[in-house]
Amino acid sequence: MSEVKVERWLDDYREMLLIRRFEEESARAYAQGKIGGFLHLYIGQESIAVAAATTIEKGDLVFQTYRDHGTALALGMTPEAAMAELFGKDTGCSRGLGGSMHYFDVENGFYGGWGIVGGHLALAAGAAFRSKYLGEDQVTLCFFGEGATNIGGFHEAMSLAGLWKLPAVFICENNQYAMGTPLSRTSPLSDLSVKAAGYGMVGDRFEGYDVDVVREHLKKAIDRARSGEGPSFLEIETYRFRGHSMSDPGKYRTAEELEERKKKDPILLILGKLRDAGVDEAKIEAIEDEVEERIEAALKHADEAPFPEESLLYETVTVEKF
Amino acid sequence: MREITYREALREALFEEMRRDDRVFLMGEEVGHYDGAYKVSQGLLAEFGERRVIDTPIAEAGFAGIGIGAAMTGLRPIVEFMSWNFSFVAFDQIISNASKTYSMSGGKIKVPIVFRGPNGAAAQVAAQHSHTVEAFYAHIPGLWVANPSTPRDAKGLLKAAIRMDDPVVFLEGETLYNLKGEVPDASEDEIIPFGKARIAREGKDCTLIAWGAPFHTALAVADRLAKEAGIECDVIDPRTLRPIDETAILESVAKTNRCVIVHETWPYGGPGAEMVDLIQREAFDYLDAPVLRVGSLDVPMPYAKNLESLVLPTPERIETAIRRVTYREER
Numbered sequence: 001m002s003e004v005k006v007e008r009w010l011d012d013y014r015e016m017l018l019i020r021r022f023e024e025e026s027a028r029a030y031a032q033g034k035i036g037g038f039l040h041l042y043i044g045q046e047s048i049a050v051a052a053a054t055t056i057e058k059g060d061l062v063f064q065t066y067r068d069h070g071t072a073l074a075l076g077m078t079p080e081a082a083m084a085e086l087f088g089k090d091t092g093c094s095r096g097l098g099g100s101m102h103y104f105d106v107e108n109g110f111y112g113g114w115g116i117v118g119g120h121l122a123l124a125a126g127a128a129f130r131s132k133y134l135g136e137d138q139v140t141l142c143f144f145g146e147g148a149t150n151i152g153g154f155h156e157a158m159s160l161a162g163l164w165k166l167p168a169v170f171i172c173e174n175n176q177y178a179m180g181t182p183l184s185r186t187s188p189l190s191d192l193s194v195k196a197a198g199y200g201m202v203g204d205r206f207e208g209y210d211v212d213v214v215r216e217h218l219k220k221a222i223d224r225a226r227s228g229e230g231p232s233f234l235e236i237e238t239y240r241f242r243g244h245s246m247s248d249p250g251k252y253r254t255a256e257e258l259e260e261r262k263k264k265d266p267i268l269l270i271l272g273k274l275r276d277a278g279v280d281e282a283k284i285e286a287i288e289d290e291v292e293e294r295i296e297a298a299l300k301h302a303d304e305a306p307f308p309e310e311s312l313l314y315e316t317v318t319v320e321k322f
Numbered sequence: 323m324r325e326i327t328y329r330e331a332l333r334e335a336l337f338e339e340m341r342r343d344d345r346v347f348l349m350g351e352e353v354g355h356y357d358g359a360y361k362v363s364q365g366l367l368a369e370f371g372e373r374r375v376i377d378t379p380i381a382e383a384g385f386a387g388i389g390i391g392a393a394m395t396g397l398r399p400i401v402e403f404m405s406w407n408f409s410f411v412a413f414d415q416i417i418s419n420a421s422k423t424y425s426m427s428g429g430k431i432k433v434p435i436v437f438r439g440p441n442g443a444a445a446q447v448a449a450q451h452s453h454t455v456e457a458f459y460a461h462i463p464g465l466w467v468a469n470p471s472t473p474r475d476a477k478g479l480l481k482a483a484i485r486m487d488d489p490v491v492f493l494e495g496e497t498l499y500n501l502k503g504e505v506p507d508a509s510e511d512e513i514i515p516f517g518k519a520r521i522a523r524e525g526k527d528c529t530l531i532a533w534g535a536p537f538h539t540a541l542a543v544a545d546r547l548a549k550e551a552g553i554e555c556d557v558i559d560p561r562t563l564r565p566i567d568e569t570a571i572l573e574s575v576a577k578t579n580r581c582v583i584v585h586e587t588w589p590y591g592g593p594g595a596e597m598v599d600l601i602q603r604e605a606f607d608y609l610d611a612p613v614l615r616v617g618s619l620d621v622p623m624p625y626a627k628n629l630e631s632l633v634l635p636t637p638e639r640i641e642t643a644i645r646r647v648t649y650r651e652e653r
Binding site for chain 1: 379418423
């Protein structure tokens with residue numbers, strides 16, 4: 001096993017564990033009443049965000065749904081800014097105005113954090129349009145769930161992106177349930193990637209539990225987009241271990257199904273790779289300690305940070321003032 | 323001053339702003355090779371090419387969203403709706419995305435975009451194609467709404483809109499495209515700011531507020547009543563409905579003590595109601611009569627010609643309202 005590859009896996013493990021622990025602690029803070037509104041956790045899907053963040057290049061842009069914590073963290077948002085946003089604090093990534101569903105971090109290429117299913121696909125196409133318009137070579141990644149593939153916004157964005165060969169990758173994180181409704185009851189297709197053909201795109205379909213596999217497939221699509229060959233549509237099989245949001249006990253699936261799926265936990269998979277490669281347990285534990293410290297610091301920061309001032313309300317409605 | 327049409331004035335604004343800034347582009351149905359469904363964009367493709375004058379498929383939600391995404395990342399799009407009636411399928415893009423992003427991102431992401439196109443009833447195009455949409459969009463914080471009534475305002479406001487760093491809803495009067503009026507030469511680069519009303523006619527007896535196509539109906543009634551009945555109206559064109567020039571309205575009402583508001587949109591929950599609220603709140607002691615509104619009748623637009631003209635704000639209904647508030651009803 002090459003040194004480089006092991007180092008990569010150690011970083012992957014660190015990032016995935018950071019997301020997992022961040023989500024677990026946000027669930028706890030939610031239960032304590034420190035976080036309001038909706039909270040959609042990314043637990044079980046970490047390998048996809050980490051694969052994307054480690055495959056794109058500086059300057060590339062990423063759009064995500066309201067299940068956005070994992071992607072933002074993987075791209076480099078600090079856990080402090082992320083947790084403070086959940087706590088509705090001024091030091092949050094959106095200064096407490098967005099909350100869980102509306103993370104933004106332009107410096108790291110993260111363009112939201114969007115709450116209307118299917119509504120952000122056209123925005124991502126617009127970001128890709130901009131790169132093409134300016135003759136620049138950034139690629140835009142757009143994530144959404146399989147639940148978004150039935151709404152009109154999906155169709156129009158995919159249609160225009162295909163028509164104009166925009167440098168984008170549309171990534172369906174198929175976590176099997178649109179809120180509480182399984183794919184079998186929302187789509188006539190079991191293989192969603194065939195939709196790609198309808199938009200003149202390359203389609204691809206694969207399991208998303210192994211970060212290396214995700215990286216490999218993503219890279220091909222990103223390379224195609226960057227070299228001017230147009231957008232792709234990827235369907236990634238994944239699974240969320242928690243409910244749709246905090247108010248969802250997940251009664252629409254069996255305990256057996258969940259246990260079966262947990263055997264493919266992306267974090268167990270990466271740990272297995274590290275152990276198979278003979279990585280020292282002390283090294284793994286050091287990463288775990290480091291993650292715990294970062295999460296603890298984030299919680300402390302979010303607790304202590306100030307709430308936004310009332311003046312922020314009026315400053316951020318429009319840029320121009322009347 | 324030279325005279326050009328409302329359509330030509332808009333076209334000049336597009337040419338001048340696209341020449342000034344390469345980040346500005348026009349996108350919409352039939353804007354390029356067809357030269358514009360209403361010919362506003364005539365000649366743009368020939369000068370700027372397909373990179374900047376972009377024909378789209380019939381997919382308003384898609385191309386409105388692409389415009390917003392492009393604006394979020396640094397371009398300055400102008401998105402044309404062939405008619406504002408078709409903006410309803412892109413409503414979510416304008417409301418949930420364009421108007422919210424600057425706030426939701428904590429002031430980190432700007433959305434400098436102009437949505438423009440014809441607004442209001444034309445002739446006998448029936449219920450689905452006759453909407454006047456300002457009430458829907460002026461309701462939303464985060465948007466600016468312009469509704470020019472003259473060629474000069476059309477040009478000056480569109481140039482202002484394109485230079486603003488926020489989303490703008492720009493409502494052109496569908497029946498005004500051939501209207502001629504004075505417009506300064508391009509060399510003057512006139513920019514008309516949002517939120518500044520135009521006093522179209524001065525008078526001491528009644529404040530008459532109107533915009534868009536019915537502005538011209540209202541102005542004609544005011545001129546006629548001055549001659550026929552000696553009733554002198556102060557005629558105010560607000561030019562933008564978000565924001566509204568509150569000062570101009572209040573100063574006029576303080577002078578005339580009476581007010582009639584004329585608009586093509588339905589009165590229920592419309593901008594006229596907003597102005598009535600402003601006046602009763604801030605000028606209560608100046609009022610000598612209730613403030614009246616003349617809007618379209620509270621029904622979907624009919625096709626039949628006789629019924630359609632009844633639904634729109636007619637000169638007769640405007641005159642009746644002015645006479646009522648000035649207590650000069652004909653006997």
